[in-house]
Amino acid sequence: MAALFLTLLLLSSAAQSAERTLVFAAASMKDAVEAMARAYRERTGNPVVVSVASSGALARQIEAGAPADLFIAANPDWMDYLEDRKLIDVESRTNIAGNTLVVVTGDGAIAPPVDPEPLLRSGRFAMGDPAHVPAGVYTAQALDQLGLWEDLRPMAAFGENVRVAMALAARGDVAFAIVYGSDAELSEDVAVAYIFPPETHAPIVYPAALTANAHEDARDFYAFLRAQAADGALGPYGFTKPAAGSGS
Template identity: 35%
Template sequence: MLRKLAITVMAAALLVAAPVAGSGKVEAAGKTQLLVSAAASLQDSLDKIEVTYEKLHPDVDLVFNYAASGTLQKQIEQGAPADIFFSAGDKQMNALVDAGLIGSHQELLKNQLVVVVPANSKAKLTTISQLTGSSYKKIAVGQPESVPAGQYAQQALTYRNIWDTLQSKLVFGKDVRAVLSYVETGNVDAGFVYKTDALTTKKVKIALTVSAQAHKAINYPLGIVKNTEHSAQATEFYNYLKTSAATSVFKSYGFSLY
């Protein structure tokens, strides 16, 4: 329990906090608590994997810290507890590898960038250049500084030479799930999220899949934090996430394998 509390205390001190989103379980005596810092877009699939894994490993208590990958990167850089880092972008993982903070790591998943609109929207979208039109007054994207989905959106809009044109319309979210929420509630007319996020709700529909040529590849690298206090358990979970049992769950949520 003290270690779980340490996440909140450390993150608040660093002013880059993301709420620890896990099962809410109280740590049982004799269990090893494994802290997994994971991109927000992985929440649904990892929550499902958690149930199966803890049945197979009753001595392990998985606790997930879901946030923007850039936020998680900063937390790890500044000493916040973590055993596993699962990023939605190569940039964040590479920065930690270069800093000597990540041990074993590899690419695991791929995703697609899509534009979503509210489910009841009648707007037609055949190219992202149409976002400059009057039908789209507010467009949500993740903060490019910390949210990989926001970085990919910026790259795609820049590729079409409309990033600067759209500045007055843009609404920035702290992570991709915040962007999805803005669209679900109708607070914006469109938003850039991952395909996997769009598939989690009936309140939005995919208006357009963004061309992969317009942005960098959307890869999800997985790594073990070097200063983990539970190297054996972290390695075991790291390896489990690469098994067919786990990857079949990821695929069921719309991810593809690297």
């Protein structure tokens, strides 16, 4: 009996030492974060599960009690939303990546226009829903800066996240989509037709933070992720370094 008890105790300790880390990540971060999770598991043996959706949907799930350990958003607003509700470890918050905003089409590569207006008026287009998708917020800002938002808004098909918007363009359901440069970088089904100048929208940054209830293994994975990001490991997935002065 004593030997059995000791065996069960050791098995319990081993299970606790490899507690699963649950990461909630913005949809545009899917490929990059899943790659970091695989690399971490190969190095440590500790499991990491990545769940992706729009930043707004994920933040509301955390607010509702979802057991996420780490949250990576596609803009600061939804991280602020959780911070205001004391649902993240504020001291752990940092920006781990930046991005660009681009127009993509499924019709093959075209020469990027100097004046994007004819392209943007060429037909129905897809974008993230600005009500809860950061890419949609940046898109609305960029089109408004170009004086086109009010005219083009009725032509927009709002996707539940940026990957859905890109898929619509890839299938030819819309003339084009406005997505992140990182999404276009990883897709063989679309081509970049235009890159919005950075000054047309707020800096695109990806804040990350541990949730208020994150366990120690999650903290270890987060440290690994931050170190990898600082070393440029997110670059091959189309991400840039966070814009200078974009906050902590």
